[in-house]
Amino acid sequence: MNSTVTFDDAPPAGTINFGIGQPSADLLPVDILREASEAFFRKAQPIELNYGVMQGDERFLRSLAGLLTERYCAPVAPESLFVTAGNSQAIDYVSTVFATAGDTVFVEEPSYFLAFQIFRDHDLNVVGIPVDGEGLIPGELEAALERHRPAFVYTIPSYHNPGGHCMTSARREQLVALSKEHDFLIVADEVYQLLFYDEAPPPAFGTMIDSDTVLSLGSFSKILAPALRLGWIQTSPALQRRMRANGYSNSGGSINHYVSHIAREAIDLGLQAAHIETLQSRLGSRSDAMHQALGLHFGDLAEWSRPGGGYFYWLQFAEHVDTTPLKRKAAALETGFQPGAVFSSKGALHNCLRLSFAHYGEDDIREGIARLRKVFR
Numbered sequence: 001m002n003s004t005v006t007f008d009d010a011p012p013a014g015t016i017n018f019g020i021g022q023p024s025a026d027l028l029p030v031d032i033l034r035e036a037s038e039a040f041f042r043k044a045q046p047i048e049l050n051y052g053v054m055q056g057d058e059r060f061l062r063s064l065a066g067l068l069t070e071r072y073c074a075p076v077a078p079e080s081l082f083v084t085a086g087n088s089q090a091i092d093y094v095s096t097v098f099a100t101a102g103d104t105v106f107v108e109e110p111s112y113f114l115a116f117q118i119f120r121d122h123d124l125n126v127v128g129i130p131v132d133g134e135g136l137i138p139g140e141l142e143a144a145l146e147r148h149r150p151a152f153v154y155t156i157p158s159y160h161n162p163g164g165h166c167m168t169s170a171r172r173e174q175l176v177a178l179s180k181e182h183d184f185l186i187v188a189d190e191v192y193q194l195l196f197y198d199e200a201p202p203p204a205f206g207t208m209i210d211s212d213t214v215l216s217l218g219s220f221s222k223i224l225a226p227a228l229r230l231g232w233i234q235t236s237p238a239l240q241r242r243m244r245a246n247g248y249s250n251s252g253g254s255i256n257h258y259v260s261h262i263a264r265e266a267i268d269l270g271l272q273a274a275h276i277e278t279l280q281s282r283l284g285s286r287s288d289a290m291h292q293a294l295g296l297h298f299g300d301l302a303e304w305s306r307p308g309g310g311y312f313y314w315l316q317f318a319e320h321v322d323t324t325p326l327k328r329k330a331a332a333l334e335t336g337f338q339p340g341a342v343f344s345s346k347g348a349l350h351n352c353l354r355l356s357f358a359h360y361g362e363d364d365i366r367e368g369i370a371r372l373r374k375v376f377r
């Protein structure tokens with residue numbers, strides 16, 4: 001299956017492609033980044049353009065810790081944070097630092113399809129563990145732990161990509177308990193943790209780092225702009241030490257020093273918090289529009305749950321439906337989706353598909369879902 005993505009080609013005019021898991025242009029905050037950049041350059045010192053300290057600029061870490069403390073309603077210490085170039089780079093980095101070629105890693109089934117290739121780049125053996133609407137299924141995880149000793153479990157706990165669901169607090173705690181008992185790490189990809197549209201999700205894994213088994217990966221891609229390539233890993237002092245012993249960090253210092261200055265200004269000026277609220281309101285309305293349109297057109301054909309945040313709906317059709325070949329038919333009708341099989345570590349989930357509501361406004365969402373219905377005639 002060709003799962004290569006292109007990032008800068010706009011879809012053909014008139015096409016409403018729900019396969020695109022990226023924000024629409026009107027959600028990308030040029031004005032905020034202009035204001036934050038101007039604020040930085042008004043007082044910039046040459047030293048700020050030199051290499052930065054490995055873990056990240058102290059002032060940025062303080063500002064980010066303040067933002068997360070406020071948003072998580074739980075204390076986040078600046079020392080627990082480590083700057084990255086976004087979650088894709090962080091996944092690659094933890095695969096370098098905390099795994100060795102030939103190791104097994106557990107992923108959720110389904111999971112974020114682009115992470116599979118990162119793990120395979122490191123010659124890691126990817127094993128899928130089934131999930132339900134509450135996250136990883138404990139019995140399945142325990143059965144897999146009898147057969148494998150994973151270096152880590154990669155999970156997307158809140159507003160899962162592609163599932164849309166949140167792992168419950170009880171399952172989060174159970175996973176941490178298992179990680180201590182069986183000596184594996186938890187790589188929690190918390191990229192959607194702050195993007196909730198109703199009530200807040202269960203506490204982030206970032207609030208559970210005292211176990212010494214948790215790495216919480218966060219990113220500015222979904223709360224400010226993907227082009228920044230800026231994120232963080234939140235973890236305990238012992239795991240921080242292992243990251244700082246890495247040759248890449250040792251050679252280059254802070255992984256995204258310059259951009260962290262701009263993001264710090266955006267946080268300190270209150271622009272970041274305001275933008276999260278704008279996104280919550282705008283994306284929440286788009287999610288509502290998609291839910292209504294699905295109810296109108298797909299109620300008799302598929303099952304789905306309304307996600308409380310994030311970007312995605314995950315539709316499950318009858319077992320005999322194969323969504324992969326339908327992608328071509330959807331393109332002919334000027335619409336699109338991501339077929340379920342790309343999110344499976346073993347080519348299963350053929351009767352599912354993922355829809356993103358982040359790339360189009362409400363009118364397009366209503367029109368696109370009506371078009372998509374014709375694909376399943």
Ligand SMILES: Cc1ncc(COP(=O)(O)O)c(C=O)c1O
Nearest residue numbers: 086087088112161189191219221
């Ligand atoms: C679950 C998940 N992880 C990681 C990423 C990529 O994050 P970043 O842009 O920070 O590399 C995405 C983007 O779609 C995602 O959905």
